[in-house]
Amino acid sequence: MRGLPKIAIARLKAKPDEGKPTGALTGPPPFQGEAHPDANLLTAFAERTLTERERASVLKHLGQCAECREVAAFIVPADALMEKPAHGVAGRRWNPWPVLRWGALAAVLGTVTLVVVLRSGRWQQNQEISKSTTPPNPVGNVTMAPQTVAPLPSVPPPTETAKTKTQADALQSYSNSEAELKKAAGPQQDASLQNPSGRLQAQQHATVMASLRPPPALQTENGPAVSARQEQSQGGKALSAVALPAPAPPAAAPAPPLAASDEAEKKGTEPAAAPQVFRSTTQSIAVSAEPLEPEAAQPSTAKTARRGGASAAMDVAAQTPMLGMDASVRGMKSKANTPAVLWNVSSEGKIERSTDRGKSFQPIAVADNVNFQTVASAGNDVWAAGAGGSLFHSVDAGANWTRVTITSGKTTVTETITAILLSTPQHVTVITSSGSQWISQDSGQHWQKQP
Amino acid sequence: MSGSQETATRPTQFEIPDLLAAKLHREAGADRFGLTTQVFAGILQEVASKYLPATASTSELTDFLNHLRLEELALARACALGSEAAWDIFLTRYREKLFGAAHTLVQGDANARELADSLYADLYGTRAADGWRISKLNSFTGRGSLEGWLRAVLAQEYVNRFRREQRLVSLEEQTDAGVQFEADTQDPSQAIDARLREVTDQTLGALGTEDKFILANYYLDDRTLAETARLVGVHESTISRKVEKITASVRKAILSGLMKRGMSRAEAEQTMEVEVTELAVDVRRRLMQEKGRPSVP
Numbered sequence: 001m002r003g004l005p006k007i008a009i010a011r012l013k014a015k016p017d018e019g020k021p022t023g024a025l026t027g028p029p030p031f032q033g034e035a036h037p038d039a040n041l042l043t044a045f046a047e048r049t050l051t052e053r054e055r056a057s058v059l060k061h062l063g064q065c066a067e068c069r070e071v072a073a074f075i076v077p078a079d080a081l082m083e084k085p086a087h088g089v090a091g092r093r094w095n096p097w098p099v100l101r102w103g104a105l106a107a108v109l110g111t112v113t114l115v116v117v118l119r120s121g122r123w124q125q126n127q128e129i130s131k132s133t134t135p136p137n138p139v140g141n142v143t144m145a146p147q148t149v150a151p152l153p154s155v156p157p158p159t160e161t162a163k164t165k166t167q168a169d170a171l172q173s174y175s176n177s178e179a180e181l182k183k184a185a186g187p188q189q190d191a192s193l194q195n196p197s198g199r200l201q202a203q204q205h206a207t208v209m210a211s212l213r214p215p216p217a218l219q220t221e222n223g224p225a226v227s228a229r230q231e232q233s234q235g236g237k238a239l240s241a242v243a244l245p246a247p248a249p250p251a252a253a254p255a256p257p258l259a260a261s262d263e264a265e266k267k268g269t270e271p272a273a274a275p276q277v278f279r280s281t282t283q284s285i286a287v288s289a290e291p292l293e294p295e296a297a298q299p300s301t302a303k304t305a306r307r308g309g310a311s312a313a314m315d316v317a318a319q320t321p322m323l324g325m326d327a328s329v330r331g332m333k334s335k336a337n338t339p340a341v342l343w344n345v346s347s348e349g350k351i352e353r354s355t356d357r358g359k360s361f362q363p364i365a366v367a368d369n370v371n372f373q374t375v376a377s378a379g380n381d382v383w384a385a386g387a388g389g390s391l392f393h394s395v396d397a398g399a400n401w402t403r404v405t406i407t408s409g410k411t412t413v414t415e416t417i418t419a420i421l422l423s424t425p426q427h428v429t430v431i432t433s434s435g436s437q438w439i440s441q442d443s444g445q446h447w448q449k450q451p
Numbered sequence: 452m453s454g455s456q457e458t459a460t461r462p463t464q465f466e467i468p469d470l471l472a473a474k475l476h477r478e479a480g481a482d483r484f485g486l487t488t489q490v491f492a493g494i495l496q497e498v499a500s501k502y503l504p505a506t507a508s509t510s511e512l513t514d515f516l517n518h519l520r521l522e523e524l525a526l527a528r529a530c531a532l533g534s535e536a537a538w539d540i541f542l543t544r545y546r547e548k549l550f551g552a553a554h555t556l557v558q559g560d561a562n563a564r565e566l567a568d569s570l571y572a573d574l575y576g577t578r579a580a581d582g583w584r585i586s587k588l589n590s591f592t593g594r595g596s597l598e599g600w601l602r603a604v605l606a607q608e609y610v611n612r613f614r615r616e617q618r619l620v621s622l623e624e625q626t627d628a629g630v631q632f633e634a635d636t637q638d639p640s641q642a643i644d645a646r647l648r649e650v651t652d653q654t655l656g657a658l659g660t661e662d663k664f665i666l667a668n669y670y671l672d673d674r675t676l677a678e679t680a681r682l683v684g685v686h687e688s689t690i691s692r693k694v695e696k697i698t699a700s701v702r703k704a705i706l707s708g709l710m711k712r713g714m715s716r717a718e719a720e721q722t723m724e725v726e727v728t729e730l731a732v733d734v735r736r737r738l739m740q741e742k743g744r745p746s747v748p
Contacts, residue, residue: 004698005705005723007643009670011651012663039603043595046603048684049518050594054502056660063663069672071606073682074556075599097691 046075343375376420385417404444465499467492479521484529484537498592524593531586650708
């Protein structure tokens with residue numbers, strides 16, 4: 001607020017002197033004179049017991065008489081005063097009320113708008129999901145459930161700094177990989193998201209993963225990676241893989257190989273960090289739904305697996321940024337949206353299937369002497385992969401399996417396949433333990449290695 | 452009761468009905484201080500005559516009397532009439548409060564006590580006129596609280612004492628204070644553009660009495676918004692908006708007036724913001740400075 005012009009203040013101050021009786025040395029005549037309201041009127045004015053007419057008369061005088069204003073201000077006891085602001089022109093002159101008033105109003109309006117928008121979005125999502133409670137095919141969920149990683153030479157445990165750095169590297173690499181995958185997939189991948197059925201799948205997957213979300217403590221433990229990945233996914237990532245619950249206790253998980261693998265990556269023994277992220281994702285899927293037990297009971301395996309579980313959960317939730325969060329709530333409240341058929345890799349490296357929403361899993365015969373690492377599904381299409389470049393494909397929900405060899409020119413994949421990503425049933429991406437990525441756009445007929 | 456005869460026989464314009472007088476006398480508890488109904492009715496007539504117009508109706512009179520601080524009025528007038536019982540009550544109620552109020556005006560217990568005691572002397576009535584003591588309490592009319600009235604009288608006494616002391620300052624003291632170097636106390640705004648002064652006076656003259664009072668409190672007396680709000684009787688946020696609104700309207704009116712007198716907008720804004728040296732004597736500031744000094748005996 002701009003203050004009163006100085007000329008106005010000067011003239012306001014000059015006014016009382018104009019009516020000053022002649023002969024007075026300083027100021028108006030003594031208070032006993034008729035020029036001033038008596039103490040009764042000043043008291044009544046200060047205590048607001050004057051009539052309107054009297055009040056107007058006293059006000060007129062007070063506007064011109066500084067001494068009577070002083071007296072009037074003195075009449076009300078000091079304890080009736082509000083707290084005085086600190087002396088100083090700037091502090092005294094600043095008037096916070098308008099700012100506070102409008103600020104509070106803006107805050108309230110903003111909150112209301114936010115609530116309305118969020119509620120509206122949730123309502124629409126609820127409508128969509130309620131329409132899809134009976135999916136056309138109960139096995140129609142895109143599934144990715146690799147569990148363990150290939151054993152690697154044991155190395156000393158990394159320091160916390162190295163661990164953090166490795167996580168950051170892995171995230172960066174993962175981000176790059178995702179961008180490349182998306183670029184390679186082209187409009188088809190985007191179409192899968194824009195397609196209503198694709199969205200529906202994503203919603204269902206998010207719902208599944210929401211029910212598998214680890215407790216807040218674990219999310220906090222894995223905070224940086226989760227948040228970073230969430231940001232990536234909000235940028236348009238289109239993962240169709242969904243983690244599935246694994247009934248196997250974490251004690252059965254092969255902890256030493258996992259630890260060794262992580263440590264090897266942290267030491268830079270692997271060319272790219274991206275696989276670590278995927279592997280971490282797949283690890284989490286196998287154990288994320290299991291009851292979380294005290295860490296002391298499951299030292300390294302449980303910890304690593306849970307951490308991965310949080311990442312995987314966020315991965316899937318991040319496919320649909322708003323939906324993921326919303327679905328988590330719905331998933332917690334109801335299991336009605338959990339797919340009936342779930343796929344898993346057991347701790348022994350075998351493929352398992354659950355037809356009762358994860359309550360129990362039955363082993364599925366895919367191939368002997370293959371240590372499977374990961375499994376993914378999209379509708380009736382199921383992909384399983386593991387050590388030695390083993391990759392199997394089933395188009396009838398696991399009834400029959402076909403071995404698929406990943407070749408491109410003279411190159412054949414013989415490394416352990418640690419992750420499978422299904423954007424669509426036809427679009428398959430596999431990632432090996434060395435970090436190389438292979439993409440097929442025709443359900444595994446032809447493969448192309450990503451640079 | 453030396454003054455009761457004078458009070459009772461004072462001519463009044465209003466006749467207080469007996470029933471009303473008895474009721475008000477009972478409500479005031481005037482019996483405790485030795486005031487009869489007749490004496491108290493005479494006091495009420497005097498107060499009503501002072502404030503009510505001659506044409507006031509009976510209902511207006513009744514309403515006015517009912518809003519008086521009857522008990523405190525009876526106490527004050529009984530003290531003025533020399534009632535020992537009333538003085539006992541008065542001293543019990545107000546002695547410490549009066550001393551506390553004096554303490555906020557001057558520094559030091561001795562100075563505060565002296566100021567309060569000087570007021571007590573006036574309240575008791577030391578001056579004799581035609582053989583009667585004239586007590587300051589006789590001028591209390593019950594329009595406000597007796598405590599508020601005492602504070603007002605105390606503040607007025609303090610200002611009057613300040614004036615008296617200013618008149619008694621010796622030439623040497625004035626020289627020491629640098630009075631001979633003081634600038635001319637004429638309004639400094641006299642030296643500026645006549646159009647600006649004219650427009651400003653018109654604008655200020657067009658303001659309402661309350662608006663002027665608010666501006667004076669805020670800009671001249673440097674009172675806070677809370678203090679100003681308390682004086683006006685509104686909430687602090689309300690007075691904040693009022694100050695803002697009045698200030699904006701004054702600026703706008705001055706600007707508009709200057710433009711009507713042939714100035715461009717830029718010229719008018721520049722003229723309006725002219726520096727006006729504050730050479731006028733600031734009584735309040737000098738009063739505040741005086742607080743730091745010991746009072747003159």
